[in-house]
Amino acid sequence: MYYFDHSATTPILPEVIELMNTINKNIYGNPSSIYSSGRKSRSIIEKAREQIAKSISSKPEQIIFTSGGTESNNQVLWSIIKNNKKHIVANEIEHPAVTQVLQSLKQFGIEHQLVKVKKNGIVSVDEIYEAIKPETSLISLMLANNELGTIQPLKEVVEFANKHNIMVHTDAVQCLGKMEVDVISLGIDFLSLSAHKFYGPKGVGILYAKNPKKISSLIIGGGQENNLRAGTENISTIAGMGLAAKISTTSLNEKIKSLYSFEQQFKKGLNRFFDNAIYNGHQSKKLPGIINVSFPNFQSDKVMVQLDRKNIAISNGSACGSGNIEPSKVLSAIGLNEKINLSTLRFSFGKSNDKQQIDYLLSSLESILVKS
Amino acid sequence: MSRIIIGMSGGVDSAVAASILVDIGYDVEAIFMKNWEDESEYCTAEQDYKDALQVCDSLNIPLHSVNFTKEYWNRVFKYFLEEYKNGRTPNPDILCNTEIKFKEFLNYAIDLGADKIATGHYVQISDNCDNIKLLKGLDHTKDQSYFLYGLNQHQISSTLFPIGNQIKSNIRKKAKKLGFKNFDKKDSVGICFIGERNIKDFLKQYLPANPGIIVTNDGTNVGQHDGLMYYTIGQRKGLGIGGGHSNLSGAWYVIEKNLENNKLVVAQGHNNPALYHKNIQASGIHWISGNPPKTDKLNVKIRYRGNDVPCTIKELSQKKIAIELEELCFGISPGQSAVFYDGEICLGGAIIDSYHN
Numbered sequence: 152m153y154y155f156d157h158s159a160t161t162p163i164l165p166e167v168i169e170l171m172n173t174i175n176k177n178i179y180g181n182p183s184s185i186y187s188s189g190r191k192s193r194s195i196i197e198k199a200r201e202q203i204a205k206s207i208s209s210k211p212e213q214i215i216f217t218s219g220g221t222e223s224n225n226q227v228l229w230s231i232i233k234n235n236k237k238h239i240v241a242n243e244i245e246h247p248a249v250t251q252v253l254q255s256l257k258q259f260g261i262e263h264q265l266v267k268v269k270k271n272g273i274v275s276v277d278e279i280y281e282a283i284k285p286e287t288s289l290i291s292l293m294l295a296n297n298e299l300g301t302i303q304p305l306k307e308v309v310e311f312a313n314k315h316n317i318m319v320h321t322d323a324v325q326c327l328g329k330m331e332v333d334v335i336s337l338g339i340d341f342l343s344l345s346a347h348k349f350y351g352p353k354g355v356g357i358l359y360a361k362n363p364k365k366i367s368s369l370i371i372g373g374g375q376e377n378n379l380r381a382g383t384e385n386i387s388t389i390a391g392m393g394l395a396a397k398i399s400t401t402s403l404n405e406k407i408k409s410l411y412s413f414e415q416q417f418k419k420g421l422n423r424f425f426d427n428a429i430y431n432g433h434q435s436k437k438l439p440g441i442i443n444v445s446f447p448n449f450q451s452d453k454v455m456v457q458l459d460r461k462n463i464a465i466s467n468g469s470a471c472g473s474g475n476i477e478p479s480k481v482l483s484a485i486g487l488n489e490k491i492n493l494s495t496l497r498f499s500f501g502k503s504n505d506k507q508q509i510d511y512l513l514s515s516l517e518s519i520l521v522k523s
Numbered sequence: 524m525s526r527i528i529i530g531m532s533g534g535v536d537s538a539v540a541a542s543i544l545v546d547i548g549y550d551v552e553a554i555f556m557k558n559w560e561d562e563s564e565y566c567t568a569e570q571d572y573k574d575a576l577q578v579c580d581s582l583n584i585p586l587h588s589v590n591f592t593k594e595y596w597n598r599v600f601k602y603f604l605e606e607y608k609n610g611r612t613p614n615p616d617i618l619c620n621t622e623i624k625f626k627e628f629l630n631y632a633i634d635l636g637a638d639k640i641a642t643g644h645y646v647q648i649s650d651n652c653d654n655i656k657l658l659k660g661l662d663h664t665k666d667q668s669y670f671l672y673g674l675n676q677h678q679i680s681s682t683l684f685p686i687g688n689q690i691k692s693n694i695r696k697k698a699k700k701l702g703f704k705n706f707d708k709k710d711s712v713g714i715c716f717i718g719e720r721n722i723k724d725f726l727k728q729y730l731p732a733n734p735g736i737i738v739t740n741d742g743t744n745v746g747q748h749d750g751l752m753y754y755t756i757g758q759r760k761g762l763g764i765g766g767g768h769s770n771l772s773g774a775w776y777v778i779e780k781n782l783e784n785n786k787l788v789v790a791q792g793h794n795n796p797a798l799y800h801k802n803i804q805a806s807g808i809h810w811i812s813g814n815p816p817k818t819d820k821l822n823v824k825i826r827y828r829g830n831d832v833p834c835t836i837k838e839l840s841q842k843k844i845a846i847e848l849e850e851l852c853f854g855i856s857p858g859q860s861a862v863f864y865d866g867e868i869c870l871g872g873a874i875i876d877s878y879h880n
Contacts, residue, residue, distance in 0.1 A: 452588070452590075
């Protein structure tokens with residue numbers, strides 16, 4: 152398969168698979184048990200916690216293991232129920248794992264406002280300032296958007312929020328391994344990550360909390376994770392995530408350079424045979440290797456079927472449970488009309504790609520876009 | 524081998540149809556169509572898609588998806604509501620075939636490089652002459668030609684109906700043998716977007732109800748109706764009035780919807796002559812061959828699963844026709860289609876406007 156959908160998910164690194172297999176085969180002690188195999192499990196988990204902490208410059212005790220980005224987002228947002236200030240500010244291009252949660256929180260008295268995003272796919276800081284109320288306790292702003300890759304002005308927002316005693320959460324699932332993610336320099340209160348976006352396994356993620364006392368548990372039970380996430384730990388996936396985080400953040404600059412060169416190769420190549428491509432979102436303030444491009448007069452679902460026949464995986468819009476493509480809300484938010492919206496594809500490159508693969512992608516696209 | 528794109532619903536019929544095409548050796552792809560936007564408990568689209576996926580996985584063919592909800596709303600559903608508003612009982616599945624499955628879907632598939640499309644309908648094709656004919660399905664209990672009378676030569680010649688010569692029970696057996704999880708899935712009944720729900724509750728969401736009185740032929744007030752759109756000619760259940768009003772005993776039946784006065788007219792007893800008619804006027808006549816049949820001795824079905832009733836027809840102006848039935852028929856409903864047959868051949872049809880004796 153020719154896989155250009157790394158923003159959806161990534162293949163697991165071979166060394167991560169090997170580590171998980173070894174653990175699954177040999178280590179099954181309950182990490183809460185005090186005999187030696189339990190202790191062994193515990194130390195594996197704590198090693199992973201250190202690896203993750205190091206990859207985002209936090210302390211290990213600020214890391215809570217969860218089932219993934221969606222759960223991490225939920226945990227932060229649902230915690231606001233216990234806060235005296237019951238207003239949250241987010242923006243309209245957040246992932247549904249934020250916006251849908253906010254919808255659900257309404258019935259529990261948590262109000263929210265989704266601020267607008269500019270045409271370049273970057274949220275307007277001024278609009279966030281204006282949305283703030285005395286009751287605002289939290290701002291949730293993604294570090295980079297999943298469809299456009301646009302990087303949001305998080306630092307500025309944090310500086311402002313700090314002055315008003317407002318906490319800031321960021322959904323950073325798209326970012327690890329594609330940009331520096333440093334919780335200290337960001338100054339952020341909460342941050343969500345998901346292992347399968349950085350070549351780790353699915354079903355595991357983390358929530359970073361600057362001060363874990365400020366959140367409460369979503370899953371109640373045996374008191375694991377300092378009473379912040381009950382349930383017996385999935386040792387091998389946690390270990391796999393730790394190793395994946397370590398590998399993904401080692402020689403980060405090389406990785407960024409490589410993604411950037413794929414992007415340039417793609418854009419240059421596309422330009423050779425298709426001259427009215429529209430690149431959506433800010434093209435420099437964005438993650439490298441994510442390209443959101445509209446092909447006017449082509450229907451994205453048809454192009455995808457034809458690419459699928461050539462064994463090429465890319466994505467468009469957001470597919471729902473019945474496999475159907477709806478116009479992307481993110482693209483509507485940046486002002487694309489429905490026709491262009493449904494002419495848009497997202498290419499996201501990654502580790503499994505090389506120059507020849509992108510050449511193959513280009514020649515395949517050419518055969519589809521130029522013949523008609 | 525030519526590329527066939529099959530419309531895959533998640534049901535057992537299109538699943539087995541796909542397997543037959545694969546066996547023949549066609550290059551088969553499947554498309555799951557979404558025509559209705561509904562997140563209620565009645566919408567089975569997500570499960571249907573999963574069922575379709577399981578079938579395609581086991582046949583090792585790709586499954587694509589396409590969304591025609593807008594086209595369906597504009598060209599089928601609006602008409603459906605309009606007909607109900609006018610006191611008629613429409614059959615949206617017929618329009619769905621001519622406007623969506625055999626127009627939008629057909630064009631979409633051809634655009635994707637299909638040589639032909641295929642569906643899991645129980646109908647057959649005969650093309651041993653210059654004119655392609657649509658025939659009833661071999662399994663008369665499942666025959667779906669009634670829903671396809673609106674197709675033209677181009678549409679039929681672009682389509683394969685792989686299970687038209689099969690018996691439903693065999694289809695289920697085949698599906699089971701092939702390991703399709705949907706082998707015992709219930710046949711869909713009624714109008715697809717309404718599903719299992721009460722049509723009254725469904726219509727309420729879209730059309731304002733205008734309650735009024737129920738009267739007998741002689742004008743006697745016998746009860747209250749909830750809005751004329753909720754009733755069909757020949758309907759017995761749900762009228763909310765008991766028997767025993769006059770000398771004629773027996774249940775009450777709807778015989779007329781008087782839109783002008785908002786009155787529902789009823790009569791008592793299944794054998795009441797007011798429920799039976801011999802003459803029908805219909806409009807929008809369509810002939811599958813493109814021309815009216817040479818003979819005027821035909822059979823007609825006035826509802827899906829209805830009997831074939833011998834009749835003669837006379838073409839009036841403006842695509843209107845007069846149908847004279849050889850026998851009295853029960854419950855002729857304006858809005859439903861009258862579909863014509865010459866033996867097994869489905870010739871075409873028209874939409875019933877009125878009836879008289």
